[in-house]
Amino acid sequence: MTAETVVEVRELTKTYGEVAAVDQVSLSVRRGEVYGFLGPNGAGKTTTLRMLLGLIRPTSGDLMVLGRQPGDAGVLARIGSMIEGPAFYPFLSGRANLQVMARYAGSGSSKIDETLETVDLASRGDDKFSTYSLGMKQRLGVAAALLKDPDLVVLDEPTNGLDPAGMRDMRALIRRLGDSGRTVILSSHMLGEVQQICDRVGVINAGRMVVESTVDELRGDSELVVRATPADVVRSTLDQLAYVQSIRSLDDEVRLRVDERHTGEVTRALVLAGVDVREVRRIDRQLEDVFFEITAKESSHA
Amino acid sequence: MPDVLNVTRAELFKLVRRPAAWTLLAAAALLSQVFGYLIPYLSFAGDGSGPIEGASKDAILASTLPDQIVASTLGGFPVFAGALALVFGALVLGSEYGWGTVKTVLTQRPGRTAVLAGQAVALAMSVAVGVLVLFVLGAASSTAIALSQGESTAFPSVLDLLGGYGAGVAIMLMWAGLGGALGVVLRGVALPIGLGVVWVLGVENLIAGVASSVLTALRPLRDVMPGINAGSLASAVMPTRPPGLESPPGINSDVADGRALITVACYVVVCLAVALWTYRRRDVA
């Protein structure tokens, strides 16, 4: 492992009875990057993050966090985290909850006001946690994660329960954390979200790491949707274009893998062929599409 | 070690702001005053048809005076204070599971041993303060009664007071420890409280009753029960009662003094060990 690797996971497995919640997962996170951990419900994201923090013990595999074993006090002191939703003391105010966490961490209370400000909770800091809305609880969870001025921030679905403005702010905040030199690991089931804020992504499905790549590689996988008639002419016209990497027909539309700079040429070719073009639009592929393609690839390799 | 201290500070910060903790202390104080002083005083001051039968008024008055403070305070331990301490222990350690805060606490910095040790220290400190409050209130009430009746306001010797206080803390620590260990093992509050209270107030009295009368073969079992040993330890530090007054319920001399103290201490240690062992090795979901 190099000095630049903050998290190194090799063939990590956690089984519950017969079920492998996490199955031979390997991943590495480098210093200063925002790493997105992407997968559908039940993929094993939370289970993996829990193992990173020493909350649960792996069934097998190797795991190094900040150069040491997870759960070590020296390591935990440098990690700010929120795993599977915020959990705090309902009878204490938001501020008092942060004071409690500062005492546990032995980190001093000087940053509490600033942190409440950061997550936009300053005006409600003295209200009891039990009276908070879902989104406010989530913000407090992120505030607690930032309190230690951590080197590594681990956030499990941080935008869960936030309204659109809250989501935007949270994404900007995470991006800022990354830009300020901290390493961030976040999990999400939204490809769009991960694309907006992450440098690198690990995609996990049913406990297995499907692909680990940069966001740009995933973004390069965006598609051009063409809705035009008649379908047979559309198809034969597109088939003749050398720069189109792949074509698949879905219901009444065709989806192309083609570089963005060729969009105009595709449209022109279709119009010249006498096709009625109703729509040409670039879409970021959804998580399902990535899975669809990767599983298709895997089965064609087999 | 600094980690343990940090955890203790965090726990005490939470405890003093936790309404349930004050409710339990208020209940213990109220019950202690009612059974230790109010009822005896009313029976003495009333027309003789009061609740305490078969004792002379003089003896009843004597039982409320300052030199009987250890007996008046510890007298309530087998009946209610033990159960309240058990509830307190279960609340302090078990609630974390209900709120899901175990994971929040365990990701701050201190390792599991430090967290549990810090919580145990905070629990022990609160118990010590709670017992002190009961003694102070007892001192106030007994002095007031003594002054109003023109009786002696002399307290027991410092050594006797310390012995009584120490025994009281040891007994409460045992119950709080049992509650706390059950809270950790069962990962909650409701079940430990339910089981614990049924045990303290029900099962144990039943075993003690049966072992003392019909089934003496049960005596070895009886003699390792927490409540029996607590009752014996309490009676060991109590002054001689005024003539004609029976011991409070649950105060017994079934187990020899030294052995009772050792048994109570063993319960504290075993509870700590069991809680620590479970806490360290279990996954935190």
Ligand SMILES: Nc1ncnc2c1ncn2[C@@H]1O[C@H](COP(=O)(O)OP(=O)(O)OP(=O)(O)O)[C@@H](O)[C@H]1O
């Ligand atoms: N304590 C447990 N006992 C049994 N099975 C478990 C346990 N924890 C997790 N699992 C299983 O492991 C799998 C992965 O769960 P995990 O919580 O890691 O998913 P996730 O990727 O975080 O999903 P989500 O997006 O819904 O949060 C699921 O099938 C889940 O049922």
Ligand SMILES: [Mg+2]
């Ligand atoms: Mg999850």
